[in-house]
Amino acid sequence: MAKQFVADIKDRDPVTAVFLVKEKIMAMAKNGKPYMNLRLMDKSGEVDAKIWDNVDALDKLFERDDFVQVRGKASVYLNKMQVVVAEITKIAEEGVNLADFLPESPRDGNDMRRELDAVVAAIVDPHLKGLMETFLADEPLMSKYRTAPAAKGMHHVYLGGLMEHSLSVVRLVKTIVPQYEGINEDLLVVGALLHDVGKIHEMSYERAFDYTDEGKLLGHITIGVELVEDKIRLVEGFPRELSMLLKHMLLSHHGQYEYGSPKRPKTVEATILNYLDDMDSKINGIQSHIARESASSSRWTSHHRLYDRYFFKGNGMEGEREAVCEECEEPAPEAAEPVIQVQPVARPAQREEKPGFSNQPLKALENLDLF
Numbered sequence: 196m197a198k199q200f201v202a203d204i205k206d207r208d209p210v211t212a213v214f215l216v217k218e219k220i221m222a223m224a225k226n227g228k229p230y231m232n233l234r235l236m237d238k239s240g241e242v243d244a245k246i247w248d249n250v251d252a253l254d255k256l257f258e259r260d261d262f263v264q265v266r267g268k269a270s271v272y273l274n275k276m277q278v279v280v281a282e283i284t285k286i287a288e289e290g291v292n293l294a295d296f297l298p299e300s301p302r303d304g305n306d307m308r309r310e311l312d313a314v315v316a317a318i319v320d321p322h323l324k325g326l327m328e329t330f331l332a333d334e335p336l337m338s339k340y341r342t343a344p345a346a347k348g349m350h351h352v353y354l355g356g357l358m359e360h361s362l363s364v365v366r367l368v369k370t371i372v373p374q375y376e377g378i379n380e381d382l383l384v385v386g387a388l389l390h391d392v393g394k395i396h397e398m399s400y401e402r403a404f405d406y407t408d409e410g411k412l413l414g415h416i417t418i419g420v421e422l423v424e425d426k427i428r429l430v431e432g433f434p435r436e437l438s439m440l441l442k443h444m445l446l447s448h449h450g451q452y453e454y455g456s457p458k459r460p461k462t463v464e465a466t467i468l469n470y471l472d473d474m475d476s477k478i479n480g481i482q483s484h485i486a487r488e489s490a491s492s493s494r495w496t497s498h499h500r501l502y503d504r505y506f507f508k509g510n511g512m513e514g515e516r517e518a519v520c521e522e523c524e525e526p527a528p529e530a531a532e533p534v535i536q537v538q539p540v541a542r543p544a545q546r547e548e549k550p551g552f553s554n555q556p557l558k559a560l561e562n563l564d565l566f
Contacts, residue, residue, distance in 0.1 A: 218234035
């Protein structure tokens, strides 16, 4: 019997399939009865699930990161697909095909490798080209570079996501550089290829996507700078200043201290990399959020917690669509309380504080591991 994938589940479908448990949370209903929230996944996507009955007994049968056989029924609730589980049983890893459970990049891996080779071959600076050739020659490292996701939950969350994201930033670099004079294109290209290289050790991706101990203690920026320094030592005569400029790009590519950057961008190339990395990751994250809700007929997505907003699915390229019900539209803000006008008391004038330089307007994202 063919596996039933998450992407194929439709409203009111019966569901009988094996999934990987990505999240498992016990909760309490208003009536005091316990229930369970699950997030189930396979390589095609993720789906929320609920267990309402016999929760205490079922809680002991499986854990997060287990494979489970699920029987239930699908329904759309608040514009999102979910499965109400009637039966759930743990399945041994030997009984499943692991390739069915981790999502993969929509791009062909061999095509991306050929693109990477072509990008490196086009580098003119002999030291930067030599540096990238030392990376390409390290097959165990490159195997991880080709396989790793770019993040746990924000963007390019699939096998091959790291290389896909890095090459996407390179293409953006090659689009931007001709617009300005005096940009070191080779430095910017290598920075784009290596800015997230530390994620090969920060992330674990053998089953579910998670952070390693090294990732939690050091983070991909620190790990990446160490990897780059190790390879630079193998390139004879690598200029000290060029090394400093490249490592600064890795250290500053998150843009601001509150987003995990040890340094803020202080060169033109580092500033460009920060903007392009941020743009590519956010666009992929938004498009993935919209794609996950393809089963919903609403023209608005559900609320995105990290971006703290709803997204409109239309882009002006579609034909005329039927009007959607009011319940499907983005909820209107609550009416404000009546304002009582009070005569202001004169106070000494204070110097107005000017906001700092930032391309990160989403304050709700502070202190989160986004990349």
